[in-house]
Amino acid sequence: MPATERLYYNDSHLIEFEARVVDVTERVSGWTAVVLDRTAFYPTGGGQPSDTGVLNGSRVVECIDDGDNGVLHIMQGATPARGENVKGRIDWARRLDHMQQHTGQHILSQAFVTLFNAPTRSFRVSEQSCEIDVDLAHPSNEVIERAVELANNVIWEDRAIAIRNVTKEEAAELPVRKESTREGELRLIEIDGFDLTPCGGTHAYRTGEVGIVAVRSWERAKGLVRIEFVAGGRALADYRRANKSVREIAALFSAGRDDAAHLAAQMLEENKELHRRVRMLEEAAAGDEAEKLFNETSPLKDGTRVIAKVFDGRDNDSLKKLAHALIAKPKTIALLGSRDGDTARLVFARSVDALGDMSSLMRDACALVEGRGGGKPEMAQGGGKNVDKLPDALTHVVTSVSDPNG
Numbered sequence: 001m002p003a004t005e006r007l008y009y010n011d012s013h014l015i016e017f018e019a020r021v022v023d024v025t026e027r028v029s030g031w032t033a034v035v036l037d038r039t040a041f042y043p044t045g046g047g048q049p050s051d052t053g054v055l056n057g058s059r060v061v062e063c064i065d066d067g068d069n070g071v072l073h074i075m076q077g078a079t080p081a082r083g084e085n086v087k088g089r090i091d092w093a094r095r096l097d098h099m100q101q102h103t104g105q106h107i108l109s110q111a112f113v114t115l116f117n118a119p120t121r122s123f124r125v126s127e128q129s130c131e132i133d134v135d136l137a138h139p140s141n142e143v144i145e146r147a148v149e150l151a152n153n154v155i156w157e158d159r160a161i162a163i164r165n166v167t168k169e170e171a172a173e174l175p176v177r178k179e180s181t182r183e184g185e186l187r188l189i190e191i192d193g194f195d196l197t198p199c200g201g202t203h204a205y206r207t208g209e210v211g212i213v214a215v216r217s218w219e220r221a222k223g224l225v226r227i228e229f230v231a232g233g234r235a236l237a238d239y240r241r242a243n244k245s246v247r248e249i250a251a252l253f254s255a256g257r258d259d260a261a262h263l264a265a266q267m268l269e270e271n272k273e274l275h276r277r278v279r280m281l282e283e284a285a286a287g288d289e290a291e292k293l294f295n296e297t298s299p300l301k302d303g304t305r306v307i308a309k310v311f312d313g314r315d316n317d318s319l320k321k322l323a324h325a326l327i328a329k330p331k332t333i334a335l336l337g338s339r340d341g342d343t344a345r346l347v348f349a350r351s352v353d354a355l356g357d358m359s360s361l362m363r364d365a366c367a368l369v370e371g372r373g374g375g376k377p378e379m380a381q382g383g384g385k386n387v388d389k390l391p392d393a394l395t396h397v398v399t400s401v402s403d404p405n406g
């Protein structure tokens with residue numbers, strides 16, 4: 001079977017073509033693979049996703065490079081028969097997007113080599129983003145932006161991009177950016193006066209077609225620097241998204257876009273300060289409350305005060321603050337409960353000079369409110385789902401603390 005003539009090799013801007021069907025095979029899940037004698041469809045490979053489009057009006061959803069067997073056009077719906085002549089049309093918007101990303105990658109990779117002698121080890125163009133893994137010794141925003149600057153200058157100089165077919169021996173004499181593992185004739189992509197590299201992908205006619213290259217983010221990964229970038233139309237789409245996000249944030253402050261980051265940072269700082277003040281006020285309030293409860297409670301014979309109370313709607317944190325304030329006083333045991341919605345909450349604590357195992361009391365109380373809890377001899381917390389049993393649970397533990405032998 002003859003290999004498919006790859007029309008995209010010679011003309012990356014060929015959108016429509018005519019061809020003859022040389023093979024049709026059924027694939028799994030009812031899809032069909034069509035092989036043509038010639039095609040403008042670029043198959044998935046070399047870090048670039050495949051083209052999509054139509055053959056005689058039916059959708060080509062993916063193209064796969066099957067080596068010597070040619071290019072497989074994976075189709076849905078009505079498919080042409082073997083021997084039939086067909087009209088093919090690739091989705092130009094998708095092809096242009098891929099060319100912008102892919103050619104942009106050539107330019108950005110060479111920019112890192114030119115400025116920092118930093119080669120690109122791998123690259124990927126996916127549906128959303130593009131990545132290159134660069135062997136860059138000292139990455140920083142400034143260093144990466146210098147490469148972006150050079151890449152965009154090369155784009156705006158609108159340099160010609162040529163395809164040169166050479167032998168492996170000829171290629172060895174040329175300053176190619178990366179070695180090729182292919183045998184036989186090599187296809188070199190030459191960006192006039194800037195970059196020469198072997199590649200089988202689809203490229204812009206001139207660098208200007210790439211439009212712009214911008215870096216979204218970068219991180220260190222496996223000893224390399226992984227750089228996420230966007231080119232051409234994707235860069236515009238990305239700018240629109242970024243601009244929208246920042247303008248929405250700025251609108252919350254009734255401020256201009258470029259003040260948003262500063263104002264957000266300021267607000268977080270103020271928020272931290274407010275939290276600190278709220279904590280202080282809560283502690284002060286808990287101190288006053290503890291004072292009042294302490295004074296209201298008569299001591300037992302041994303001088304210990306047992307302060308037991310069920311509150312409504314207090315959370316764990318609030319109970320704990322009060323417990324801490326109470327046990328700052330001498331010979332005090334705090335047995336606190338709260339009906340917090342449909343949850344019964346319990347916090348037991350004692351001052352260092354009081355007696356009793358709060359953890360063991362907590363286990364007893366939690367059994368009554370049908371829940372779980374525990375802690376240390378001086379402080380324990382817990383809860384359960386039987387809110388109605390909360391007063392009984394407290395009465396039970398109050399009895400056992402007040403009369404340890406009872």
Ligand SMILES: [Zn+2]
Pocket residue numbers: 102103106189199200201202203
């Ligand atoms: Zn390429």
